Amino acid sequence: METVRAIAFLLLFFFTWAKAELFTAITDVEPLLETHKRIIDDLDDYLQKEERRLFTLKKHLNLYKREHERAMDDIPNYLGNPINAFTLIKRLTADLDFIEDSIKIGTEYIKNVTMNHVDVKYPSLEDLTGAAQALTRLQETYYLNVHDLAEGILNGVSYSTPMTASDCYELGRTLYNDKDYTNALAWMKEALRKYKDENVMYPFTEVDILEYIGFAYYLNGDVKTALEWTQRLLSVDPKHVRARGNIPHYQKTIAEQEAELKKQQRGETSDEPEEEDGQDYELSEYAKERKVYESLCRGEMEIPHEITKRLKCWYVTDTHPFLKLAPIKVEQMYVKPDIFMFHEVMTDDEIEFIKKRAKPRFKRAVVHDPKTGELTPAHYRISKSSWLRDEESPVIARITQRVTDMTGLSMLHAEELQVVNYGIGGHYEPHFDFARKRENPFTKFGGNRIATVLFYMSDVAQGGATVFTELGLSLFPIKRAAAFWLNLHASGEGDLATRHAACPVLRGSKWVSNKWIHQGGQELLRPCDLEYQEEGIIRKIPRPVPKTSR
Structure with a gap:
């Protein structure tokens, strides 16, 4: 609405100014053709963006309708699926914020009305983090494939609609903020795959996904791969400031690692194992029990x-x-x-x-x-x-x-x-x-x-x-x-x-x-x-x- 008002004011100003002064000399009118062309281009650009925005909102609405109809057919079974539960929480947190940014007046009105009903509640960002952690826990315990989860598949059976690029991105971002960089990386790669297949306007870009992937690799200790993904990011956005700043840092780190490896190969560093302290022992005992626990959860032992x-x-x-x-x-x-x-x-x-x-x-x-x-x-x-x-x-x-x-x-x-x-x-x-x-x-x-x-x-x-x-x-x-x-x-x-x-x-x-x-x-x-x-x-x-x- 603000954009429409601005353009309307510009048109009004243009026509008022033209009636007052321009009729006295054709030569003064000629520069206005350029202004006219700018207005046409601005309106055309605005309408294209509006059409894309409405197209995106309609896709969101149709997705919500399909998911809600499926949920109402069998509520316990629907919510018993962790993928459905995560996406429902995401719809009412991150997605709702995006929709509000897309059409503030209507959404603010809707949200204010629903907030006044005592039987309506919204999940928090803590709920979103908890749901993301839960999906990761299930993935690790039951050896679930991330690609299958993203497609709504549990143990070879399709139980829910596929997750969108936005779902995968939000899951990856949540896990990244929770310092679970390994799982964040897997979900960001799914987000990238789906982003390229979907013709939808999102509040993030391919560059945002590539930046998360590159830095997640770095935080996981794989600096060479982090460098490769950062270079890929720069091929999409050559002016990206953080990426350009990270390149020399990654190159320096790789050189230091290679120098240290050469020292070890020449025997210049001690290869004696460090003594295990009590904490390491407790950690190893925990890891052993964890392995047994997960095997039992999968029903692999008798x-x-x-x-x-x-x-x-x-x-x-x-x-x-x-x-x-x-x-x-x-x-x-x-x-x-x-x-x-x-x-x-x-x-x-x-x-x-x-x-x-x-x-x-x-x-x-x-x-x-x-x-x-x-x-x-x-x-x-x-x-x-x-x-x-x-x-x-x-x-x-x-x-x-x-x-x-x-x-x-x-x-x-x-x-x-x-x-x-x-x-x-x-x-x-x-x-x-x-x-x-x-x-x-x-x-x-x-x-x-x-x-x-x-x-x-x-x-x-x-x-x-x-x-x-x-x-x-x-x-x-x-x-x-x-x-x-x-x-x-x-x-x-x-x-x-x-x-x-x-x-x-x-x-x-x-x-x-x-x-x-x-x-x-x-x-x-x-x-x-x-x-x-x-x-x-x-x-x-x-x-x-x-x-x-x-």
């Missing part, structure tokens, strides 16, 4: 035959008279430590009641800080949770009673029922449920967490397994079932073999609820003995084996 041959299934009928009529189905999943799966122990009506009661109270899930004992958010646990008390409803009280029936343990010092819904790529990295000696214990609960009951309140289309990294055991969610294990030895020492994790949710929505049971009240039900386990020492456990095709 427990050895010496364990599987001892596993059994049975019905529990003796802990409550009602179980004579409706026995609990028990499947043993591991021996020493004993891990069980109770099947069909929660009804669909109970699940929907719990979800409905928990949703309004959801907050980001927290963990116990080992130093303070306080609950705090952590990057390694991505989910939202809330707590439900027995006193709130007979349904919650009935679930707690059922835990007693299943486990034979007292609920005198059990925690409230924790309800959890995992987010985009939601996960919880390897951890213990019990407090270790150096950590602040659960004093208000009458002792440490002796046992865990984990109810699965949804099936998960892909991913989301509960895995035990020391045992090589993967438990994939089965709706209405519950996993159960003891966290402590009979002596009260923590069982280090119970270290476990929640794998990232690849597709679907994962709902669980936890009942953590404490030592208080179990004295007569599960007496202690003198079995002792030294801190940091895990008893000998049969090693898991890679899964073989049968």
Whole structure:
């Protein structure tokens, strides 16, 4: 509108000035032909830009409509796809800013109107960063191909519309700002590929993408490739100031690296390995566990035959008279430590009641800080949770009673029922449920967490397994079932073999609820003995084996 007003004012000024002075001499009118030509060119340029802008806005609108129709057909399944979830957040953050810049008056009006409705909310830039990190987490854990993800493909199956060049660019930029240069590089290359195929006006250019790619290579330590991409950038924009400044810096760095390499080849530098400090050791141990964790998440490992041959299934009928009529189905999943799966122990009506009661109270899930004992958010646990008390409803009280029936343990010092819904790529990295000696214990609960009951309140289309990294055991969610294990030895020492994790949710929505049971009240039900386990020492456990095709 501002441009239109300016041109209208220019035309008005031109015609006013012409009527006042130019009719007296033709020679004074002739220079106005050049002015007239400039106005024609300006109007023509403006209209072309307007047409491109409207064309771009129409493409955005049509894309939004298609995606929204697809989402409304099956909301849980649509949002359970991490690609769809990321693009939805991007539409309402970066894309909305672009649209506002393209047509400010209309968009400001629309946004102001929608903001006045209490049921409308916009994601934040933190949400966009979290969604980008989630896609990267899924990509690394499940060996997903970036090109396939950009085309809306998960494990060979197309579940969503392809991402645009803008989607890939924003994802790459977000990861770059988060200092994840390796993954930022992969997504920027996808953005470049799509940018060349799409005839769309974006708030970035090919030069912007090339600059990110070149500098990402440099930050990853590949200076030669960084130089090549920067030279490619200059072939597109020879006057690019930063690129021209980076070229001599890259050339100097390459020369220094080559000189250092020649010194090493001549034996002028010491080739003795540096001593590994404690931090390096911890890092290597973390890397080993991480490898096992990701293999278990992909379902690539299985427990050895010496364990599987001892596993059994049975019905529990003796802990409550009602179980004579409706026995609990028990499947043993591991021996020493004993891990069980109770099947069909929660009804669909109970699940929907719990979800409905928990949703309004959801907050980001927290963990116990080992130093303070306080609950705090952590990057390694991505989910939202809330707590439900027995006193709130007979349904919650009935679930707690059922835990007693299943486990034979007292609920005198059990925690409230924790309800959890995992987010985009939601996960919880390897951890213990019990407090270790150096950590602040659960004093208000009458002792440490002796046992865990984990109810699965949804099936998960892909991913989301509960895995035990020391045992090589993967438990994939089965709706209405519950996993159960003891966290402590009979002596009260923590069982280090119970270290476990929640794998990232690849597709679907994962709902669980936890009942953590404490030592208080179990004295007569599960007496202690003198079995002792030294801190940091895990008893000998049969090693898991890679899964073989049968």
